[in-house]
Amino acid sequence: MSVTRTASATGSYTTTDINIVVRQFTTDLKMIASSTRAMTETAAADYGADVELLASKGYLKAVDVTQMFGGREIRAVKYHVDENTGTLKSARPGGVRWDELSGSSIRIIMSHTDSFSSAVLESLRGRLNISWGFTSVDTSHSSLTSSGRRDYASNGWGMRREDWS
Template sequence: MAATYSATATGSFTVTDIGVVVRQFTTDLKMIASSTRAMTEKDASAYGTDIELLAAHGYLKSVDVTLMFGGSEVRAVRYHVDENTGAIKSSRPGGVLWPELTGGWIRVVFTHTSDLTDAVLQSLGSKLNKTWGNSSADTSHSSLTSSGGRTYASNGWGMRREDWS
């Protein structure tokens, strides 16, 4: 049985819709992993699975993915959850072929709703592929320049991607 969530009068969505959109996020993450070689595609898939689980339970607000090198940000994307997509047209994944930098690494930080407490996160622990915890990372990307974005949507659920370079 699939759970159904309602957003507003402009749309409703199912867990299947969340899965469709998160697969587009995961495709982006796999492209980032492949082009930078700073993360394996297996890790990218694991992050995608975790993000889908968090989103399906209504805990996800945004996901920030940053290419780090020598303590500095090189590129970044942030995916904002939008439960009121209305007439947003879904883009195709892509536009994230980032540079390969020996010694670079990918930082993945998600923001969550207040419903995701430490106890809830601990209870989800056995279902998560990655170990998640609190982060003090600055995800403002103040050293980078905004460079567009894309939208991914299925029925009433979507993610708006912001890009920085």
């Protein structure tokens, strides 16, 4: 089954396009898990599945992945959803082999569209792998320096990745 969404007069995409792009995000997340040993690759796959579900329903705005150590941000990547990717050129996943720091953790925060609510979250509880909640954590990474970017895209749907270290 394929669902088509029209993002604008110039861009359209299917759930297959979302799946392709989220697979690239999940590959990045598995690389982060493998290199830092701060989460399992199984947990990374679970997060990826949840990102895919929320993206396919039109609720995903961005995903922020941050390595934390001693209450400080060490490095981060933020993936911004772009539903009209006419200008994005898709790159290969990678560039996220982060250092292993014993005692570090990975914090993942998803930002949602205005159509997402606590009622929507509750309706998806049985389909989500992770127990998500709402937060007001600052993900501006003001203590880090921008260190690059990478784009993932398929037809009219993509994610713009920003890197900080």
